[in-house]
Amino acid sequence: MTEAPLPLEADMVSRPLWRLGVTSLAPFLGMLLVAVIFTILSPKGLTWDTPRYVLTHTVAVGLAACGMSYVIISGGIDLSVGSIIALSSVSGALVLHDGHGITLALLASVLTGLCCGLYNGVLINLFRLPPFIATLGTMGFYRGLAKWFSGSSAVRPERENLKGIDEWMLPSPVELNAPSFLGFSVGVWILVGVTIVMAAMLRYSLLGRYTLAIGSNEATARLCGIRIGRTKLLIYALAGLLAGLAGLMMFARLTEGDPTSAFGLELDVIAAVVIGGASLSGGQGSVLGAFGGALLMAFLRNRCTAMGLPSYVQEIIVGHIIIIAVAVDQLRVARSRS
Amino acid sequence: MTDPAPRPAAGPQPIGGTGESPLLTMRGVGKAFGPTVALDDVALSLQRGEVRALIGENGAGKSTLVKILAGAIRPDAGEMSLGGVPFRPSGPLGARRAGIAMIYQELNIAPHLTVAENILLGGERHTAGWLRTGGQMERVRGALARLQRPDIRPEASASTLRPAARQLVEIARALVQEARVLVMDEPTSSLGAADIDHLFTVIDGLSAEGIGIIYISHFLEEVRRVADTFTVLRDGRVTGEGRTADVTLDELVTRMIGRRLEEMFPKVPHERGEAILELGELGGERLPVDASLTLHRGEIVGIAGLVGSGRTELLRVLFGLDPIRQGSVRLATFAGRKLDPHRSLLGGMGLASEDRKEEGLAVDRSIAENTTLSRLGGLHRLGFIRLGAERRTVWNWMKRLSIKARDPGAPVRSLSGGNQQKVALARLLHHGVEVFLLDEPTRGIDVGSKAQIYRLIGELATAEKAILVVSSSMTELIGVCDRIAVMRRGRLGPFRPVDEWDEHALTVSAVGGEGARV
Numbered sequence: 091m092t093e094a095p096l097p098l099e100a101d102m103v104s105r106p107l108w109r110l111g112v113t114s115l116a117p118f119l120g121m122l123l124v125a126v127i128f129t130i131l132s133p134k135g136l137t138w139d140t141p142r143y144v145l146t147h148t149v150a151v152g153l154a155a156c157g158m159s160y161v162i163i164s165g166g167i168d169l170s171v172g173s174i175i176a177l178s179s180v181s182g183a184l185v186l187h188d189g190h191g192i193t194l195a196l197l198a199s200v201l202t203g204l205c206c207g208l209y210n211g212v213l214i215n216l217f218r219l220p221p222f223i224a225t226l227g228t229m230g231f232y233r234g235l236a237k238w239f240s241g242s243s244a245v246r247p248e249r250e251n252l253k254g255i256d257e258w259m260l261p262s263p264v265e266l267n268a269p270s271f272l273g274f275s276v277g278v279w280i281l282v283g284v285t286i287v288m289a290a291m292l293r294y295s296l297l298g299r300y301t302l303a304i305g306s307n308e309a310t311a312r313l314c315g316i317r318i319g320r321t322k323l324l325i326y327a328l329a330g331l332l333a334g335l336a337g338l339m340m341f342a343r344l345t346e347g348d349p350t351s352a353f354g355l356e357l358d359v360i361a362a363v364v365i366g367g368a369s370l371s372g373g374q375g376s377v378l379g380a381f382g383g384a385l386l387m388a389f390l391r392n393r394c395t396a397m398g399l400p401s402y403v404q405e406i407i408v409g410h411i412i413i414i415a416v417a418v419d420q421l422r423v424a425r426s427r428s
Numbered sequence: 429m430t431d432p433a434p435r436p437a438a439g440p441q442p443i444g445g446t447g448e449s450p451l452l453t454m455r456g457v458g459k460a461f462g463p464t465v466a467l468d469d470v471a472l473s474l475q476r477g478e479v480r481a482l483i484g485e486n487g488a489g490k491s492t493l494v495k496i497l498a499g500a501i502r503p504d505a506g507e508m509s510l511g512g513v514p515f516r517p518s519g520p521l522g523a524r525r526a527g528i529a530m531i532y533q534e535l536n537i538a539p540h541l542t543v544a545e546n547i548l549l550g551g552e553r554h555t556a557g558w559l560r561t562g563g564q565m566e567r568v569r570g571a572l573a574r575l576q577r578p579d580i581r582p583e584a585s586a587s588t589l590r591p592a593a594r595q596l597v598e599i600a601r602a603l604v605q606e607a608r609v610l611v612m613d614e615p616t617s618s619l620g621a622a623d624i625d626h627l628f629t630v631i632d633g634l635s636a637e638g639i640g641i642i643y644i645s646h647f648l649e650e651v652r653r654v655a656d657t658f659t660v661l662r663d664g665r666v667t668g669e670g671r672t673a674d675v676t677l678d679e680l681v682t683r684m685i686g687r688r689l690e691e692m693f694p695k696v697p698h699e700r701g702e703a704i705l706e707l708g709e710l711g712g713e714r715l716p717v718d719a720s721l722t723l724h725r726g727e728i729v730g731i732a733g734l735v736g737s738g739r740t741e742l743l744r745v746l747f748g749l750d751p752i753r754q755g756s757v758r759l760a761t762f763a764g765r766k767l768d769p770h771r772s773l774l775g776g777m778g779l780a781s782e783d784r785k786e787e788g789l790a791v792d793r794s795i796a797e798n799t800t801l802s803r804l805g806g807l808h809r810l811g812f813i814r815l816g817a818e819r820r821t822v823w824n825w826m827k828r829l830s831i832k833a834r835d836p837g838a839p840v841r842s843l844s845g846g847n848q849q850k851v852a853l854a855r856l857l858h859h860g861v862e863v864f865l866l867d868e869p870t871r872g873i874d875v876g877s878k879a880q881i882y883r884l885i886g887e888l889a890t891a892e893k894a895i896l897v898v899s900s901s902m903t904e905l906i907g908v909c910d911r912i913a914v915m916r917r918g919r920l921g922p923f924r925p926v927d928e929w930d931e932h933a934l935t936v937s938a939v940g941g942e943g944a945r946v
């Protein structure tokens with residue numbers, strides 16, 4: 091009964107690869123379109139430096155979006171990432187301020203994020219709080235902690251105590267003799283690495299498969315013996331951990347641990363994930379898409395600044411990009427179902 | 429209500445005399461989706477007060493036909509007339525205004541609104557957008573009175589209603605909106621015997637008022653009870669039409685599937701082995717109250733009973749989805765004590781849920797993902813899933829169970845009910861389950877798939893698996909099981925060999941001679 095007959099691959103209709111890629115490619119195609127439009131509108135500002143600036147500005151949101159993808163695909167939401175970023179950038183700053191090395195600062199930030207994420211997960215599991223409410227609460231909690239630990243003002247380590255971490259987030263590291271690879275700084279490569287690993291995990295790992303299953307139908311996942319609580323805890327912990335890493339990157343860029351930084355950034359992170367094709371009701375989404383979404387928003391901001399447009403124009407445009415992205419996705423889904 | 433009102437000996441006769449024009453006619457209706465022909469030259473007519481059963485396997489074209497009637501799909505060919513005038517609905521709203529009301533399988537009730545608000549929904553009377561209050565309650569009460577359920581209070585919250593009452597609320601909505609044709613899609617699939625009786629009384633009453641009813645059902649016994657006439661569809665064509673009184677069950681099945689009824693329940697020889705699962709006075713939070721049974725390898729055991737008697741709850745408690753209040757579950761293949769779904773599956777016990785769409789399957793995910801979800805072991809290396817191996821494995825199961833789909837990557841949503849159910853079973857097979865808990869394994873699926881599933885169950889018993897089947901279909905239990913017990917109000921009655929039961933005995937046992945529940 092359990093012995094399966096020999097595989098007969100020849101009978102299997104295989105799915106064209108391009109169809110698998112469409113979902114995650116959409117934001118990139120969108121960006122290409124926006125790039126073309128902006129190049130036509132204002133070709134002057136666009137140089138080979140633009141990608142470096144854009145990517146550098148994507149790092150914090152992009153890292154947090156990798157974790158947020160898992161949360162949203164599992165059918166949850168994490169409103170506390172902005173506060174986690176602020177808190178972990180403060181804790182990283184405090185470690186460096188006390189004269190410790192980069193490794194310890196990295197550890198401090200990441201562990202801070204991990205603890206925050208675990209706390210979110212525990213609240214959601216133990217008290218059956220809806221993720222929206224639990225993380226709305228911890229959003230204030232972590233922000234409060236950040237202000238407490240920093241004494242309500244930005245923590246600014248001495249120049250020599252930075253130990254070169256400020257060079258991690260330079261848009262043009264080569265010109266400044268900072269560590270770089272192919273012209274991009276350390277921070278950009280961290281983002282690229284994390285994105286690839288997280289994207290692969292979603293598709294190929296048990297955690298990824300379980301995340302999709304829980305988001306698609308939690309009752310089914312339970313029926314199949316998946317430990318829902320454990321998996322969710324892991325998902326929120328992972329999101330916290332990556333927000334912690336994003337916090338350190340934020341610090342590296344600003345060279346100060348500002349407890350009021352990253353205010354409202356959770357909305358940018360969620361927007362990136364949604365532009366990337368994730369459904370807020372869970373069950374679908376992609377990490378590469380979220381990366382593309384973050385990139386698209388950073389690119390728009392960069393272009394608007396280069397064209398000298400006031401910040402409200404950026405906000406109007408970015409707001410509509412989110413709306414258009416989701417509307418297009420809805421149309422696509424509606425068509426595929428009919 | 430203690431007892432359903434006695435049904436008239438014969439259903440009301442259709443009024444369709446020679447001179448009267450039919451209420452509804454559909455002629456030469458055709459529809460193709462791309463290369464697939466869903467309907468081809470289909471004709472159907474309905475007199476005032478006629479109850480016409482529309483039967484056929486899944487994919488035969490019933491829902492397409494009904495959707496055309498409801499204005500949700502535009503036909504490629506054919507014409508319709510309603511009340512003697514040409515009927516070309518511009519959309520669902522147009523069809524509704526013309527007097528076509530649909531009662532779907534998935535009940536459309538807003539749980540947070542009251543019964544009255546639900547009944548008036550979409551048909552509210554208003555002045556410049558402000559709801560009118562005068563006379564509205566009378567409309568609601570009038571509709572509920574026609575359904576003979578004065579106990580459903582208009583001001584009650586719809587969330588407090590049981591499925592049977594929710595369905596009546598939907599029918600009341602159609603009455604308030606003065607429907608002339610009522611289309612009911614599998615209306616009894618989630619009802620117990622008493623509720624079904626009541627529904628049939630209601631249908632008789634409505635047809636006596638002159639409302640035409642199109643009744644879609646897989647339960648052929650029911651069709652013969654409630655419908656005056658029938659239309660059989662197979663592969664988008666009408667393969668039979670006539671009066672239900674003039675046809676036998678066997679003939680109906682033959683017209684539906686092109687084969688005979690005896691082939692439905694293939695006898696696969698199997699032999700009872702050692703005990704594998706023992707329940708001792710098992711009780712859940714509410715239901716079941718007290719259930720003891722011993723399940724052996726190579727044995728198919730059935731549990732009959734009304735919906736709500738605690739059959740589903742028994743399986744859920746036993747599998748570990750719901751907490752155990754008292755008693756014990758002993759699984760020979762699992763050493764630990766406390767069971768949860770994870771441990772049950774480790775011990776080789778698997779559950780196929782009665783609710784495929786809400787619980788059994790993640791319908792937006794692929795066949796492959798749904799099949800392998802409970803056991804990815806052997807398909808991953810260092811925590812990373814080998815997608816190619818997964819596809820091949822799942823493809824084998826698809827062939828083994830003849831799941832009709834182009835690709836293991838196709839979303840489960842795109843499959844027919846029968847194929848979806850086979851995916852749910854493929855998951856248990858892939859997991860290598862020893863104890864199969866099957867809750868309504870053939871609910872709402874086509875006859876062809878049913879026969880395949882019955883054969884599969886027999887083969888599982890031959891392979892020394894243990895199978896526990898819960899079903900509302902007495903025919904099915906008698907057809908596949910070795911032993912059957914009846915559950916009533918959470919208590920499991922004695923098990924008796926199948927040849928000591930017939931449908932009548934099962935029914936009497938299920939209602940317990942105390943009359944029907946409300």
